[in-house]
Amino acid sequence: MQIEPIFLTPIFQERIWGGTKLADEFGYSIPSTHTGECWAVSAHPNGQTVIKNGPFQGMTLGQLWEERRDLFGHFPSDRFPLLTKILDANADLSVQVHPDDAYAQKHENGEFGKTECWYIIDCKKDAELVYGHHAKTKEELKEMMETGQWDKLLRRIPIKPGDFFYVPSGTIHALCEGTLVLETQQSSDTTYRVYDYDRVDSNGKKRELHLDKALDVITVPHRDANVHPHITQVDDATITTFIESDYFGVQKWEINGTVNLDQTKHFLIVSVLNGEGKLVSEGGSYDLKKGDHFILPYQFGRFSINGTLEMIASWPLVQKGAAS
Template sequence: MRFYPLLFEPILKERIWGGTKLKSYLNKPIISEITGESWEISTIENDISIVSNGDFKGKSLNELINEFPKEILGSKVYVAFGKQFPLLFKYLDAREDLSIQLHPNDELAKKRHNSFGKTEMWYVMQADNDAELIVGFKKKSSPEEYTQHLKDKTLLNILDTKKVQNGDVFFLATGTIHAIGAGNVIAEIQQTSDITYRVYDFDRVDANGNKRELHNDLALEAINYDTVEAQRTYSKIENSANEIVNCQYFTTNFIPLNGQMSIQKTKDSFTVFMCVDNHFELICDGETYVYQKGDTVLIPAFLTDFQLNGKASILEIYIS
C-alpha cells in the first residue's frame, strides 16, 4: 500500500458569531455569511473527516485508521490511543465575540461525558485592529466571587483581556475560562473533544429569538480560579522547527520556511502541517504536493523522510 500526505474535505460550521473570512482569507467553500468554523481533521462523532485527494479519496479517516492504524497514527500513538485519532484541527472566524466558556479536564470529561477533556491552543492568523482574547482571571478568584459576578452580569470585570496581533499564540489548559473576541481568525489545535461549558453569551438570541444554552452548574467544578500565563513566546528561526507548545497531548512547532528544509521522522507519530501563511511544496517519495494558506495536511507516520520547499509560515504538530 502506498501512503501519501492526506487532505480532507473541510467540515464547515455555521455559528451565531461567524462571518465570511474563512472564504476571503482561507479560501474555504463556505455558502453562509455566518460560517464560524472549518473543521480540518476530525473524528468527532457525526463529523468524521473524508479524504479529498489521492487513492484514498472518499474514505473516512476512521476507515483508514481501522485498516492501517500504525501506518497512519504511528506506533507510539497507537499504543496510547488505540484506533482513536487523538486531536482535532480547526480554523475559526470570529466576526463577533464568542461566548465565554471553558472545557473540563480528562477526569471530569470521562466521568460526565465519556470523552477526552479539551486542552487546546490558538494561533492568531489574522487580527483586526483592537482584536482581543479573554484568557483566565485578572487575579485569583473563587467560586463565590465568580458566581456573584455572573449573577450581576459583571463577569467581564474580573476576566483578563489581551490585545492580540498576527502570530500570537495562547495555550489553554483545561479549566481556563476564555473567549475569542471579534476580529480574529484562529488556527486551533485541541484534543479530540467537543465538550464546552458555555457560561455567558452576552444575552444573544438566534434567528428564532432563542438564547443559547448555558452550562453554569457543570462549569463551577471545572473552572480553574487561579490566574494563568497562557500566552507563549517562541523563536522564529528560518527553516527550523521552533517549539511553541510541548504538552502531554501534542507538540506544536513553528516553521518559518524560506527555501528548502529536509525533515526526518520516526514512525512513532503522525505529523500535521497547518499552512498559516503563503504556500509551500512538500516533496515525498519523488512526488511534489503543493499547499496554500488554510491547508491542513496529515502526514501518515509511515512517511519518515520528506522535504519542504517555498516561503511559508507552517505549524507542525505531532505527539511526542
C-alpha cells in the same frame, strides 16, 4: 507501496458569531455568511474530514484510523486524539470553559476533555481575547458570575497576528470580534458556556448556559499557562516550537526556499496558512497552497518542502500511563 501524505477536505460549521473570512482568506466554499469553523483535520463524530487523495480517497479520517492504525504509529488512544480548526470570530464568542479528561469521561459520555491552543492568523487593530479571570476563590467566582459582574471578573488581553496562546482545560476564555485563529485541540466538542452577552438566535432564544458544570471545572485562582517559544533555523526555514506539553506539540514553519526535514512522530498534522510550494518525498511530489491540510503518517521519513510558505505543524503526545 510508498507512503503518501494524506490530504483532507475540510468541513464547515455555522455559528452565530461566524462570518465569511474562511472564504475570503482561504477560498473555501462555505455554507453561509455565518460560517464560524473550518474543521480541517477531524475524526470527531460531530464532523469528519474526508481524505481526498491516494489509495484511501473517499474514506473519513475516523475510518482510516480504525482500519489502518499502523499509519498513525499505533498511537495509544481509542480514537484519533487531535482536532485542527480555523475559526472566524466575526463577533465575540461566548465566554466558556472546557473540562479535563476525568470530568468529561464521567459527565459527557466518555468524551475527551478539551485542552487547546490558538495561533492568531490575523486580527483587527486593537483586538483582544478573554483569557482567565480575577476571582481569588470559588465563592467569589460564583458570586461574580451570578450577579453579572463580567467586566470585573474577566481578564482581557490585547492580541496581534502571530501570537500564540495555550488554553488548558479549566481556563475561562473567549475569542473576540475580528479574529482569525488556527486552533489545535484534543478531539472533543464539549464546551460549557458561561456568558453569551444575552444574545439570541434566529428564533429569538438565548443560547443555553452551563453554569453548574462550569463552576465545577474552572481553575481558581486562574493560572497562566507556561509558554516559552523556542526558535531554530533549519536550512531556509525558521521553526518556532510554541509548545510540547500534555496532549500535543505545535510548531510554526516559515519557509523561504528549501527545508529538509524528517517525520519522526506517530504522525504529523500540517496546515498551510500562507504561500505555496511543493512537498517532495520518496513517494513523489505534491503541490502545497494556502488552505491545504494534510497528515504525514508514521515512518513517512525524510522529505523536503520548497517555496515560500507559512505552516503550522502539530503532533500528539502519549499520556502518562498509556501503553505505546
